Amino acid sequence: LQRGRTRLRFPREPRVNRRRVHMGKTASGAVLRGVAAPPPLVRPVDWNDGKPLLARKLDCFFVAFFLFALFFAVFLDCINMMVPTGKITEDDLRALKWPPRLFRDLFVFWGRLADDLLLANPLWLQILCAYSPLLYAPFYMFAIYGMVKQRPWTPVLCVVWATALVSTMIPLFAEALVGQTPSQRPGVFLAAYGGYLVVPLLVMRRFWPVLENAVANANRKRVKIG
Helix, strand or coil: CECCECCCCCCCCCCCCCCCCECCECCCCCECCCCCCCCCCCCCCCCCCCCCHHHCHHHHHHHHHHHHHHHHHHHCCCHHHHCCCCCCCHHHHHCCCCCCHHHHHHHHHHHHHHCHHHHHCCHHHHHHHHHHHHHHHHHHHHHHHHHHHCCCCHHHHHHHHHHHHHHHHHHHHHHHHHCCCCCCCHHHHHHHHCHHHHHHHHHHHHHHHHHHHHHHHHHHHHHHHC
């Protein structure tokens, strides 16, 4: 009481700092109405789990497959695109400077054993076989480097390769199994080429969650900035 009067004090409303808003709340904890909360932050996936290559068994298997596929791309898959379209003859192979004669003989042996389509060499097969030394071989080198050095772009590169290889292997399997130029030994054909279909699917299963989380985090940051 001061001079016979009573001074009534009302509690002050909390000051809201509208510039520092996070998840629809101020720094003091007050909820702002009408402010849309951004989606929760998705925990990023460390694709290498913070481990060296030798500690990641599945990635070691991928590196071994890439080395195997790189060898075949350079020494065998290149033959179809370097000879004339149509049935491959001994004269066509003799005129080649690359690969060495040993691999040309191996090419003919495999074609006569279980892959007539390889020796028939239609134009569409030449185009698909050209992907191997021109596109896939550089990928194998980059992928091996990325796996060993744990580069962040490795998952994207691997998913792109896996998608492309699966799309090229489907017509090859269809033609060799039920097409006009079927394989002489379908079981041997599937055993030899099955890895080129199974491994890309494993690669997609391995790295697709990494890309999903990366996209989710990018969207989360975009909403927060906006």
